[in-house]
Amino acid sequence: MSGVAARRHTPLYRDPTAPVDARVGDLLARMTPREKVGQLNQRMYGWDAYRRTPDGGFELTDALYAETDRFEGLGALYGLQRADAWSGVDHTSGPGAEDAAALADLVQRHVVERSRLGVPALFVEEVPHGLMALDGTVLPVNLAVGATWDPELYERAAAHAAAELRARGGHVALVPALDIARDPRWGRTEECFGEDPYLAARFTEAAVRGMQGEPGEYFAADKAPVVLKHFAGQGATVGGRNSAESELGLRELHEIHLPAAHAGIRAGAAAVMAAYNEVDGMPCAGNRALLTGLLRERWGFDGLVMADGLAVDRLARITGDKVSAGALALDAGVDLSLWDEGFTHLEEAVERGLVSERTLDAAVARVLRLKFRLGLFDRLHGTPPPPADGSEVSRALARAAVTLLRNDGVLPAPAAVSRIAVLGPQAATTAHQSGDYTAPQRPGTGTGLLDALHTLAPPGVDIRYARGCALTGDDLSGIPEAVAAAAASDLAVLVLGGSSARTPETEFDANGAARRAVSHLTCGEGADLAGLGLGRAQYALLDAVVATGTPTAVVLIQGRPHVVPDTAGALLTAWYPGPWGGEAIAEVLLGIAEPVGRLPLSVPRSAAQLPVHYNHKDTEYGGYVDESAEPSYAFGQGLSYTGFAYGPPRLSGSTVEADVTNTGRRQGRCVAQLYLRRLRTPVWPRTLELCGFRAVDLAPGETRTVTFPAGAVPPGTAVEFRVAESARAALTAVPTQIFTAPDETPL
Incomplete structure (x- = not known):
């Protein structure tokens, strides 16, 4: 058969040169x-x-x-x-x-x-x-x-x-x-x-x-x-x-x-x-207004559009049965189910007139289109070679995420330090450095903080370790050993936090969420908390170590903000930094790397304040009688080992500019943040809205001009821009002159 004849007998969907549609x-x-x-x-x-x-x-x-x-x-x-x-x-x-x-x-x-x-x-x-x-x-x-x-x-x-x-x-x-x-x-x-x-x-x-x-x-x-x-x-x-x-x-x-x-x-x-x-x-x-409209x-x-696991079958609570639940989801705009029974009955749903055949065909077409775009019909048995080792990009992210929240001179560790006590339930393990949805790791994968400090600390520095307590519970029996190590050291590094690590003992729902927290589990899908506290023994360990008088730096490894008293000389959070997060934290503690992370959310003083976020509506956001309404640490906040000064912002065409100066003695990276404050709007405005950010590396004494696109301002809206190092700082920062967008053309 000739090539032309073969093509005539080959179904169009098998022709890789034909358009996908x-x-x-x-x-x-x-x-x-x-x-x-x-x-x-x-x-x-x-x-x-x-x-x-x-x-x-x-x-x-x-x-x-x-x-x-x-x-x-x-x-x-x-x-x-x-x-x-x-x-x-x-x-x-x-x-x-x-x-x-x-x-x-x-x-x-x-x-x-x-x-x-x-x-x-x-x-x-x-x-x-x-x-x-x-x-x-x-x-x-x-x-x-x-x-x-x-x-x-x-x-x-x-x-x-x-x-x-x-x-x-x-x-x-x-x-x-x-x-x-x-x-x-x-x-x-x-x-x-x-x-x-x-x-x-x-x-x-x-x-x-x-x-x-x-x-x-x-x-x-x-x-x-x-x-x-x-x-x-x-x-x-x-x-x-x-x-x-x-x-x-x-x-x-x-x-x-x-x-x-x-x-x-x-x-x-x-x-x-x-x-x-x-x-x-x-x-x-089942929300047609959302998925289709x-x-x-x-x-x-x-x-x-894919439904979350078993979400289609949950609609039977509304429709009365899973056949009509599947029809409701399909008509709303869901194309692909996940583990549900409802979509298995769609042929019956079409026959009963619960959903149209045209709607069914449209969903099938979207699934098939994705398969063609992936080349699955044409390159069925070919897979690309694996990429190079990914640990370096994981390390880079971990290093950039470490956020210094408080420091009274404890960090970076002074050159004169000869003994460091590494303490706490998170100090010597990598098991809790990764979040939920983590596959089992091969032995030896990653580096905990204790091992990283052994490797990176200057020769001759004595590293002492005591676990002190577990992540959860109130067993205080290990605290005396930790106190002794802290008292005999020049610097105590206390590593606290939470964990999303699942174990075989965890009870799971049908969609993989934890049914109830077990052992160390304090975070992740299904592990919601009524409060924001650490385990009781962790607070006892903190109090005991600080009471020794040894300069103390608290490191938090966590998947959400926790409430920690301002008693230690330094506080930093690494979130869940991944298997190699211990290296990133050690580099910051020792001053090998600068702390460059900034908070992506506000850290509350207690759960009783909630909700706490910077971009609330611009009302008289006063405090409570018994407590401030302000967070402990604001969105965008993060310290460096140097300092930065921000000049007043200025409008230049469709951009906002501001000068930033490194006022300290070390190289540093700041994250200049542009906030918009609406002054005249058709609806009640928010206090501030982030609308741009730029990271800037500066040598000591160096000044650079950072430039932000001003973004789209609705016609006729009066706004001002503020450039600062956090949402809290932006509240008192010098604003631009009031800018009113033209009635016809947005900025």
Whole structure:
């Protein structure tokens, strides 16, 4: 048969030279209703699709056979690479870097063979802070990333994570980016970039650019489409309780909780995940006004909408049964389910008139389009080579996240220090340096603070260690040893905090959230707190060490802000800095590196103050009778080992300029922050709004001019700009002259 004749007999959807939309239309027209429904289902836990064989290989399970037979193929498979306490997958049973691609290929070949039309599956993986898989590079959590105020650095890290995913045969990355931290009692605060919509938007754009690369019809072999989660308002659940209702007015929703999503969509995000919470009484997975009216019709989004795990079936509480729940979600705008039963009945729902066949076809087309854009029909068995080691970019993020909040001269450690006591439950372990959604690590991976200080401290410095206490509980028996070590030292480094580390003893809900906190667990999905305190023994240890009179620096390793008394000479937070965070912290303590992190959220004095965030409405925000209403540490705050002075801002065309001077004796990096204050607006304004930031490295005595785009100011609005080192400093900073945007043309 000639080449021309062969092309005439080859279905259009098999022609790699044909436009994607034409291929989608041709394939869709050939599919049965059953096959179409199968493309919208993502029911299996990926770890149930395979098992290890005695010779160390993999074999497919009856569960996978049954699932692919059910719909003559498979739309998507979640978590083939996932390894953690919930899945039960570890290095003895799951795929590592050396054999993950082979497992993915084995599963994909089976899916294609069971599909009448040879349709491959999407392999969907969690990438919350690096690829959640055995041997995947673990990055600092989002809250630490937000503390870097460095989207460019994060973009490089995101690109590395995407390359790891694709090298292992995965396709789609689930990336937390859209939740805004408004109540730090919420266990998933660690997954947020911070409390501010502008800051979160810049990091969301970086995630999309890094993972997806340049926009185009096809994804590069080392790039992965991103599912941004969670859409929308999940960071505002009542009481900081996971999956609770979100009592949001539309203006609050649009001003605080939607800008990051809008930025991600403009950057080209391939997909979003509909959240558990409700918006105006309707859960997001069934909210047509949100998923269709806003996302698709107003924002022009033409990508994929995935429901969060079991969110579709939850709609049966409204509709009465899972068939109508699936119809409601599909009609609202959900294209792909996750573990639900409701979407398995969509053929019946169409037959009963609960949802139209046209709506079904539109969802299937979006799933197929993503598969074509990934090249799954044309490069079925090819995977790119793995990227270079990712530990350096993880270290760089950790180093940039370390934030110094208080320092009375204790840090950096003076050259005369000859004995350092390293104390506390977080001092000698890497197990609690990474957040929730972390795969088991091979022994020896990463560096704790104690080991890092042994390595980096000058020769002759005596490093003494005592654990002192556990993260939780009130066992004080180890405190005397810690006190003795502190009393015999020139400097005490007390490492406190929390943990999101899951263990096999953790009880899990069907969606992987912790059902109840066990042992050390104080943070992560399902570990919400009513207060913001550390474990009781940690406070006793702090009091006892400070009472020795030895200069003390407290280091917090945590996934949310905790309340710590101002008794130690220095306080810094590293958030969850990842496996190599110990090195980053040690470098800052010893003065090898400058502390350059800035707070991505306000640190409350107590949970009784909540909510506490800088961009509240501009009212008389007075204190309580029994306590101040101001936070202990403000959004944007962070000290350096030098000092900076800010000149008054000035308008120059469509930009704002200000001079920044290093007033100290050390090289340093400041983060100049531009805040907008609205003076005349059609609605009640917020006190301040972040609208720009620039990191500046300055030598001692050096002055540089920083320039910010002034951003879009609504026509006729009167504003002033302030440049400062934090939201608190901006309140008293010298403003620009009042600027009123022209009635017709925004600035």
